[in-house]
Amino acid sequence: MNKKKVYPLYFLILPVVVYGLLFFLPSMFSFYYAMTDWNSYNSEIHFVGFENYKTILKDSQNYLHALGNTLFFTVGTTVLKNGLGLFLALILNERIKGKNLLRLIFYLPVTMAPLIVGLIFTSVLNPSYGLLNSVLEAIGLGNLATAWLVKKNTAMASIVMVEVWKSVGFNMIIYLAGLQTISKTYFEAASIDGAGKRHMLLYITLPMLLPSIQVNLLLNLINSFKVFELVFILTRGGPGNMTEVLNTLVFGEFSAGRYGLSTAFGVCLLLITAIIAFSSLKILSRAMGGEEE
Amino acid sequence: MRNRKRMELAIRTVVMWLLSLIILIPLLMVLLNAVKSQAEAATMSLSLPEEFHFENFKRVIKEGKMIRAMSNSFFLAISSVVITNLGASMGAFVLSRRRTKGTKGIYFFFLIGLLAPINYIPTIRMLQVLHLMNTMLGVVFLFSALMLPFDVFLYYGFVSTVPVELDEAAIIDGCKSFQMFFKIEVPLMKPVITTGVLINFMNAWNDFNIPLYMLNRSENYPVTMAVYNFYGTYVSSWNLVAAAIIVSIIPVLCVYLMGQKYIISGMSAGAVKG
Numbered sequence: 001m002n003k004k005k006v007y008p009l010y011f012l013i014l015p016v017v018v019y020g021l022l023f024f025l026p027s028m029f030s031f032y033y034a035m036t037d038w039n040s041y042n043s044e045i046h047f048v049g050f051e052n053y054k055t056i057l058k059d060s061q062n063y064l065h066a067l068g069n070t071l072f073f074t075v076g077t078t079v080l081k082n083g084l085g086l087f088l089a090l091i092l093n094e095r096i097k098g099k100n101l102l103r104l105i106f107y108l109p110v111t112m113a114p115l116i117v118g119l120i121f122t123s124v125l126n127p128s129y130g131l132l133n134s135v136l137e138a139i140g141l142g143n144l145a146t147a148w149l150v151k152k153n154t155a156m157a158s159i160v161m162v163e164v165w166k167s168v169g170f171n172m173i174i175y176l177a178g179l180q181t182i183s184k185t186y187f188e189a190a191s192i193d194g195a196g197k198r199h200m201l202l203y204i205t206l207p208m209l210l211p212s213i214q215v216n217l218l219l220n221l222i223n224s225f226k227v228f229e230l231v232f233i234l235t236r237g238g239p240g241n242m243t244e245v246l247n248t249l250v251f252g253e254f255s256a257g258r259y260g261l262s263t264a265f266g267v268c269l270l271l272i273t274a275i276i277a278f279s280s281l282k283i284l285s286r287a288m289g290g291e292e293e
Numbered sequence: 294m295r296n297r298k299r300m301e302l303a304i305r306t307v308v309m310w311l312l313s314l315i316i317l318i319p320l321l322m323v324l325l326n327a328v329k330s331q332a333e334a335a336t337m338s339l340s341l342p343e344e345f346h347f348e349n350f351k352r353v354i355k356e357g358k359m360i361r362a363m364s365n366s367f368f369l370a371i372s373s374v375v376i377t378n379l380g381a382s383m384g385a386f387v388l389s390r391r392r393t394k395g396t397k398g399i400y401f402f403f404l405i406g407l408l409a410p411i412n413y414i415p416t417i418r419m420l421q422v423l424h425l426m427n428t429m430l431g432v433v434f435l436f437s438a439l440m441l442p443f444d445v446f447l448y449y450g451f452v453s454t455v456p457v458e459l460d461e462a463a464i465i466d467g468c469k470s471f472q473m474f475f476k477i478e479v480p481l482m483k484p485v486i487t488t489g490v491l492i493n494f495m496n497a498w499n500d501f502n503i504p505l506y507m508l509n510r511s512e513n514y515p516v517t518m519a520v521y522n523f524y525g526t527y528v529s530s531w532n533l534v535a536a537a538i539i540v541s542i543i544p545v546l547c548v549y550l551m552g553q554k555y556i557i558s559g560m561s562a563g564a565v566k567g
Contacts, residue, residue: 004391006390006470009387011470012387012399015383015384016399018376019406021419021438023442027412094305102313104553106313111499111548113499113541113545115501115521119521121319129335134338165316259414263414263415266410266413269412273409
């Protein structure tokens, strides 16, 4: 069979053109536009070299703060979503009444738009009438009630919790799929050898789940760096710039018409994502290689 | 021993259902307040409405221009779903069957898009050059471009499980490539096509960033933008905002409830293969 004739390359034209023109090429051009003074006040675009990056470094207090917030969000959500997601998956993998309905419920927020989830939680976290504070008061923890999205200590943490609420179901589903690939014979053999539950979790379940852990960590890390809608709707980066993240900076500079600078932030985001993706892939595949040997 | 086990299971069940309340209560709050009067909804409490104000939905649909927004969202979602799935299935089919250095390179080229974030400004520039900026068609192609990497990955994995012998038989029977693809492969791909279509539809429906950057005429706004603007105008009428939220999530909710098996299998496809 002539593969060239049977599987013609023109099948690739549509996806390569659409993706290439509207995603790949713009990503490549971003390195150029990040070195220009392109803005909305001036129709001409000048090459300015590393000027935009210098601006970022010069005003670094502001911008490093946003980077710090993005990192806080990334680490916080990744840790919580994996811990809780694994916990939910382990229990829902057992014979529990209504486990299918429970899985459906925990996954439900994953299907909702981040914008809508943000909107719902502007109400839930409202300091005067919000549901969270009312519940806290009702169960006698009224002294914990606070202005969640306004106070310095709680604003970013609240955004983290909203993201965990929205996305923990995704991690749960990935872990459930991983758990179902583990053969029962391992546990039977272990229990004959007298292993307790904790040992089985540590020495069978977790090592066998490494592929799922890898997928979850990678997706969580990459997607958290792109966080935008939740911050945009919950705090708009405020109060002040307390909850500013990288993508709200990109949008802020875009709205202000400083296109070159906005692109430079986008490039930073791209580079950080690339570094995280490749290093975590490398570390995790090494961990997995070690297990298989 | 047996009793203890049963106790443990019962405790776990109760704990799980209690935890599920954390998810359900905020949603219940939205549902209840959507049918309250403005004064009653001002506190967004969990109390039952004194009387049901179903006219809230009427007002949202009329004043929020929801019919327009809904049809925009349907147009954007369905068109981009068609382009993405047609392109990804055909592309991934050839990439998976012809494994040369070149096709592996193209596959890698798509995978980059799974990781890299979009850079909005150069994308706007590109849309301007193509005369697609601020148009629905531009957003359709942009959605497709953003969803293609995931779909190529999804279809690529599936195609490798379809036996090549079927292609050979079809060719021997005199099929041309197009015929073979649409008559033999597409019927076999039905489960993965369902997965791709449903996940892409939800992605497109829920997207807010692209219209925020790329559409500035309100008659083009999809549902997410319409709800956002509605919230800006009616920030003190939480009953209406809650009704708008419900209107906007009904389509994705239906898609999810009907196709959850396919959606979840697609989402975990990557995890199982590792």
